[in-house]
């Protein structure tokens with residue numbers, strides 16, 4: 143296990159030595175198009191990983207589905223591969239519900255409730271809840287995410303749900319729908335998440351109705367998106383909370399940094415540190431096969447490809463995003479010294 147993780151890190155590091163545009167250079171459309179088509183072709187034939195199957199409907203998704211989209215702050219869209227097919231957003235939704243809670247209640251509402259620390263445990267860990275009685279975790283693992291959903295204000299389930307969906311739609315720049323088959327499939331098999339929500343209720347992090355919070359959370363994970371939707375959502379974060387396609391200020395720019403910080407800390411499950419080390423990019427993956435990544439001020443990018451590695455992250459998506467970001471100077475920590 144340890145050896146294979148080291149080998150994986152080495153392969154990803156090797157990928158990253160072919161640097162292209164420097165972080166302080168402007169991007170041209172040709173740079174971006176070349177980066178996308180090169181990465182698309184390079185990983186098209188890759189046959190690694192497997193669809194998630196603990197939610198039965200996800201096992202049936204076509205594993206060959208593969209699309210890339212990148213959106214720049216000035217509203218240009220670049221794509222490669224399948225941009226029409228939709229997958230369920232899954233854990234990527236956690237980012238936007240966290241953002242909604244921060245908008246409604248401020249960044250401290252998150253840090254003082256479930257916390258903003260990495261757990262070092264799997265995303266649906268009960269041990270992580272028990273360790274600090276539901277504190278010192280974050281809104282991107284299931285316990286923190288269901289708690290975040292429970293914090294969205296509203297007088298009825300409908301009101302809360304509509305607010306969440308509309309918020310996601312503002313990020314994507316179009317109307318979104320729920321994949322009912324995925325929703326029903328997960329709702330029928332989410333006993334573990336129900337248990338996690340009950341624990342978060344027992345420890346006082348969820349104030350009321352953990353069953354409703356779990357149900358809305360399950361529905362938010364079932365929202366159906368294509369790769370351009372995901373890239374636009376990422377680009378809205380890259381552009382200080384303003385959707386580059388619609389021009390709408392979806393969230394206040396002051397609150398974006400906190401969202402990106404949690405993505406950097408915990409966006410790629412147990413491999414979040416490894417991912418940040420390689421790319422410097424705040425990102426979030428979902429078991430539906432999507433990954434979004436944000437290069438602040440530079441671009442938002444998304445890749446969809448359902449087969450996942452052992453940590454639960456799309457194999458092709460990680461490789462393609464790392465290559466593209468590297469070619470485009472996307473790492474925000476890469477600074478050219480002043481002469």
Ligand code: GLU
Pocket residue numbers: 231232233234265266284328335360363427428429430454
């Ligand atoms: N709905 C999924 C769950 O709660 C989301 C998991 C994920 O994408 O990481 O298990």
